[in-house]
Amino acid sequence: MSERTGSRVSRRTLIGGAVATGAAATGVAAAATMEQEQPFETAQRPVPERRPNFLIVLGDDLGWGDLSSYGAPTIRTPHLDRLAASGVRFTNGYSASSVCSPTRFGLYTGRYPGRLHGGLGEPLAEKNDVDGIPTDHPTLASLLKGVGYETAMLGKWHCGFLPSFSPTRVGWDEFFGNFGGAVDYFSKIDTSGIHDLYEGEVEAEDLRYYTHALTERAVEYIARPREHPWLLNLNFTTPHWPWEGPQDRAVSEDLTRRVVNGDGLLAHFDGGSLGVYRSMVEDLDRSVGRVLAALDHGGQIHDTVVLFASDNGGERFSYVWPFTGGKYTLNEGGIRVPTILSWPGTLPRGRVSHEPVITMDWTATIVELAGARPDEEHPFDGTSLVPYLLRGQALPERPLFWRMHDWRALRAGTLKYLQTDDGSDHLYDLSADQHEQADLVDLRPDDLDRLRAAWEKIAGDQLPYD
Template sequence: MKNLLLTTTCLAAVSACTTSEKPAPEIKPNIVVIYLDDLGYGDLGAYGATGLETPNMDALANAGVKFTDGHATSATCTPSRYGLLTGVYPWRNKDANILPGTAPLIIDTAQVTIPKMLKKNGYQTAIVGKWHLGLGDGIVDWNQRVSPGPNEVGFDYSYIMAATQDRVPTVYIEDGYVDNLDPNDPIEVNYEQNFEGEPTGKDNPELLTMKWHHGHNNSIVNGIPRIGFMKGGEAAKWSDVDMADHFLAKAQEYVRSHKQEPFFLYYAMQQPHVPRTPHPRFVGSSGMGPRGDVIVEADWCIGEFMKTLEAEGLLENTLVILSSDNGPVLNDGYYDEAVEKLGDHQPSGPLRGGKYSLFEAGTRVPFITYWKGKIEPQVSDALVCQLDLLASLASLVGDEETTTDSQNLMDVLMGKSANGRESLVLEATSRTALRQGDWLMIPPYNGPAVNNQVNIELGNSKEFQLYNLNDDLGQQNNLAESNPEKLEEMKETFVAIRGKEYSKTQALELK
């Protein structure tokens, strides 16, 4: 009996020892993508800005990986957001253009997306902020649940604006339902014609608190003329000056209520897109007018959001990725002194072009990864793209999911490798160009060289353009004629990537 007790005791001890030696299950990291709107490469102090103070975004850059060659997939918003969430080049989808507020959803509900992939791996998923990827199936009744939308492509929770701050409907939508909608005051939206008796920016300038410059002269909401016509929904209309605070509160609330489980939050901020409407406490904070003020406001919001992660004990287990959907623009439809008060500030930094452009400033944007205790502070010159977040995050959580275009650059994003993409096709309003190493090749395109409304060089030329960005970051020296071998090499790569999607006319130009 004594031996039996001894044996049992020993077995129990061995069992306890074995159990205690089992490694604890790995805790999946939270993932936050902070996505700004029209923020330029040169708009952050960490990227060389001297006229603007952005201490909170600078802190992330200085404590994480600051990429000097990080790109959106497009020089405009909808295509970039499509590429980020799906890992697919936006030029593969003919509908991935700047959308009106009534456009149908352009992401197929059967398509792989970042939130769908992460949800499959045990994550709660949410979007707070700007959506602009279409809603519904083409005919939307804003007074009922609007579907399909973010919830149908992988987001468990969504709190969004339908399109952009300058487009109707000017309401928030929570999980498909217009927030605070009065059923006795239904919403009507039309992008073709106005509703009888409704004032517009064009016909009623006396009602405006913000003057339109081009394209923004339809329905007036909060004294601001918008794109498109809207009637009703008075109780549901947002307050422009409170929008940044509103989205911040929703993002903070989501973090606090989901801190016990791994989550993915796509925090899609509206700044510094037009109309620029800083809260009164930020008015005059930059000395550059509303555009500078909303960048300062956005920086404050990011600081407050990071404080929330810290207060909830989540910093050490949260990967934060910060970037912008495209390059900068000053006058984008309203008179708001963005040009007049710019001073010496250079929103594009040393780059040429801006929003809508095939030159580098169209897609090269601030790109930062931060993870306290996991990522060592460093500057990386690797070529990276938002397109690659899907495959990279899949690798992070142990999923093999990927798409045709997304590449696994997780080691690069973590600062463990300097080997980024070898090539990347960039897009601007349906035109495409090729990055390969330090080289940029822009095929011939018809059209104006400059968009005079916004005063940005578009990259159009009747000749091929070839730039070595290592020697000529400002793209002043076209090497197409002096480097014919390199040009031919890049033409071949370009056609190989574009494949059947590349039009016959353009393909002929490349021969």
């Protein structure tokens, strides 16, 4: 009786097989949203004369199903759901990696994280002069700055530490945030108990709940009178650990004391609950609502492309159904993330797209929409979605690729090649089995060989792991 453990699931029968890869991946709670949604169809769309602003809002460790529009059973996210209803909700949106910093390397550079040594960190932790985005390296911000954009980053950077690396050295005019992977929401200490909050490169103090501090900064940034279009990276740490909602200052005080005394971990393995997690995500949602209201109030909502996504799949309190796995794995639960694009007046409202897209695509897309060009020495690994979004063209077929120290994945069409951390190869057909349980590795050896070879070809061009 060779039984084996397992526990989580797609409901393709509900929706029917045709668009199963995308549509099936949404729960009942999402059904209400879906009923209103029309499939996004590529078509020629009038491009506004004025170049848009770009607001990129990143959640941190937010899982695929943590928003009501993506199926959350109890968390309610009306503002993000409304953002989705104002534009396009992607059901096959992927993060560049399954951990925090590599995805950010991908977003900021438009290239595979494995092209820079710092991008190999899972996540980046060492403070040295190697692991970061070099000051002469082009970024999303520097490319936009080069064509006249004002740029700012608020929140988590996580692509290299001072004194060697900083967002303000690679294209962001302004930075207010933390350099590392996580800070306490109130005290702003990092995992080592060291204070990590900066204004540019100068240490700053702000004891407000971090999500709120960032939100107020974003509102202020958006409201400024200016002549140039702008790019704002608003990188919340919500809902990353520690498990502290806006009411949990006492939890923060206790945890901070313990971390500073070496008597506890900021990762907070002895805290949190689904209730606290819900309060964090719903606070994130309200915060995004405030930022969107600022855009609306200032009359910029029609001139601003808003992208909302997460840096990786869900952590311990996340909801990732119908997927399996989570942060640190390359199962769908580790890399499929809520992905919303809104550009009222230019993109249609209330659409859903089942096209597979990945972090670096957004870099290429934004650079093209801004009228900039990628650096010839540093070509994008992402594909601009502009032909798909605005010019009536289909997205080209291309494999999506992920590489971690102990995991591999490649998606080609609906097939997914996965190598797990025990070194074993797997093959799944996501059109039938997004839950990744029916391993076709023995039944379809030719497909396995083909996808594995494609993986090795792409990986061969990247930096080795230490």
